[in-house]
Amino acid sequence: MTDVFILAIESSCDETSMAVIKNGSEVIALTILSQMDTHANYGGVVPEIASRMHTENITIVLEDVLKKANMQVKDMSAIAVTAEPGLLGSLLVGVEFAKVLAYVYKKPLIKVNHLIGHIYANRLEDKLHFPNLSLIISGGHTELIKMTGDYEFELLGETQDDAIGEAFDKVARVLGLKYPGGPNVERLALEGNNTYNLPKVLNDDSYNFSYSGLKSSVINLVHNETQKGNEINRADLACSFQVAAVSELKRKLELALKNTNIKNVIIAGGVSANKYLRNELNDLCKKYGATLNMPSFIYCTDNAAMIGAAAYPLFLKGEFVNLDLNANSNANIC
């Protein structure tokens, strides 16, 4: 069979990224232009500024990735683009850009869901094993999904309010840590101990998650202690929060491992870059004789390589879209 090369484009949040992916798994070239430093000035991603920067950089990123791959757009088998979910204005820049490439070079166009991309990031370094339990944990999502085959998803549970990454960012803010909050909470937690008694996240037997209660309890604790003039041990609080947040993921994942007897677990999304979380979930999986698959750090955060990997099964099925493709800020996997 001839090799399939997919040029993938990702612009759903604050990274302008493109990649050339061979046969759905081999990264020929990857360029990620992060806007993080700009948004850090505002304490978080400013959607309008993110969209502006995508337009400013998009042809430059294309030039860079093609140079790295030593290929041209005409050499590609298809163009793939993240069309959902994400920041609408940001998604639209990538979508229009992808459509121009598909039009000029007469290439099939593939629409990719960003969350599915996070799962397929695992295919860049290993096979995807089925059935599996996929845990998507990011700034916008906390979902536990059962996969029985390529593009066969069953939603087991999801967050009822805040996403886990959102809780990390809010807690970071109240602890006076800079954006991006997640990695900074993790760093501070290393210096502390689990001394604060925080409430259980969602103490039920569903596969659903809830993080707003935990987040609020940290915020209230900080405010109350500050009002009383008491000192807060920030490192201890960061550590206690992280333990509580991860223990709830563990509890729900353990429930699923027990109930389904599935032996493959995938973690995906930006929060899966957290080392404490990786270690804890790894230990849990070992206990149940399950294998934990997690992408390297570079493929955990937003990148176009995972979009190329997720596009490949759609390419094989011939699932292409037309030039009237629209972006959708609020799409789910299933």
Added chain:
Amino acid sequence: MHLFIDTHLNDITYILYDTKIVKKVVENGKEHSKLLMPTLEKLLDGIIPESIIVVNGPGSFTSVRLGVTIAKTLAYTLNIPIRVISSLECIALSINDENKLVGFSDNNGYYIGSFDNDMNLLEDYFYLSNKEFSIYQQDHQVIINVELDYEKIISFGLKMNPINPHKVNPIYIKKLDVEK
């Protein structure tokens, strides 16, 4: 054949221009993303344009951005010259007055620019809220509601210098809340 792209307001205007306007399409719709490329594909009908002129704002942020993204990507991939013209230049070119103090409104206010008779910019573009504008109008004569003369705009645009597609970007003028 030259391609002209204007998306600075809610309309999408595409024009094919040779020595005069050959074909003009105007589409209006809320979801620009669904319309922009299908309309362009229909208009071009296989023709590869020899150059592009794009209106790079100011105007509706998203709409301008998508028009500019399409234009710069086309120019870059087809390796053809691209030129930019502002929406306010388009308006100034469409009137015969000597003092070209011109503007147009979005929902919340007015974008304003002033040019001399040779189309030199006299003052940086600015944006006034509706309230500020009504005060400003008391001692200025801003010409608004101008119908665009695309023949004039395009023939003027073609005399401008092409720019590197990487450097083609929208102008926004209006300040964001986080910038205030």
